[in-house]
Amino acid sequence: MQKNATVRRPRTDLPAEILDYNPGMAPTLRSYEPHDFAALHRLDQACFPEGISYSKTTLRYFLTLASADCVVAVEGTRVLGFVLSEENPPLAHIITLDIAEKQRRQGVGTALLQQLESNLAARGVRSVLLETATNNEAAVAFWQRRGYRIEATLKRYYLGRLDAYEMRKILPGIARKTGMQSGESI
Numbered sequence: 001m002q003k004n005a006t007v008r009r010p011r012t013d014l015p016a017e018i019l020d021y022n023p024g025m026a027p028t029l030r031s032y033e034p035h036d037f038a039a040l041h042r043l044d045q046a047c048f049p050e051g052i053s054y055s056k057t058t059l060r061y062f063l064t065l066a067s068a069d070c071v072v073a074v075e076g077t078r079v080l081g082f083v084l085s086e087e088n089p090p091l092a093h094i095i096t097l098d099i100a101e102k103q104r105r106q107g108v109g110t111a112l113l114q115q116l117e118s119n120l121a122a123r124g125v126r127s128v129l130l131e132t133a134t135n136n137e138a139a140v141a142f143w144q145r146r147g148y149r150i151e152a153t154l155k156r157y158y159l160g161r162l163d164a165y166e167m168r169k170i171l172p173g174i175a176r177k178t179g180m181q182s183g184e185s186i
Helices: 034-047 056-063 108-122 137-145
Strands: 028-031 068-075 078-088 091-099 127-133 149-158 162-170
Touching (some): 028 108, 034 056, 034 068, 034 091, 056 068, 056 078, 068 108, 078 108, 091 108, 137 149, 137 162
Parallel strands (some): 091 127
Antiparallel strands (some): 028 068, 078 091, 149 162
16 A cells, blocks of 8 residues: 555536536447437537528428438437438438537547448448538538538528538448458459
8 A cells, every 4th residue: 555645536626517528438329219309409409500400390300211310429318419311322411410519529520420421331322412501611621521522512502592512422332241342343
């Protein structure tokens, strides 16, 4: 036993949002569950301005599509973010990627996107489309860093006045069971 050993006690003088956040702990990624709906809707309302954020009816519609995939990032019971897509292989469309403001630039969006792309590729999706506002430089940069390329400019896409980029990523093929590696041909 060491002499002069000190007992470390948890700090109680910090704000609650710091005490309940553990940046060293990765969020849990899981599929959407119906009890998530209220939290996802609140997050979407916080992430996007009125008219661009989804109404409860529209969000519920997308979540209940047979072709929908929604991956949710949680820490304990808190929803940190989610990504929602619809698919018709070999094509998929990302409907929205929403990350709580305090969680941005912490890797949550990247983790959600990687999981979604893996899910989609496993089901035969090869091409993923999305739209993002041309004036949302952070979002455009996020998508470009993850391999999405601008394909077109959609004039007055949002609210009848804001332009959007249509962006696309071609997903790498899955290695075949025959032992072929992605990118190899017969």
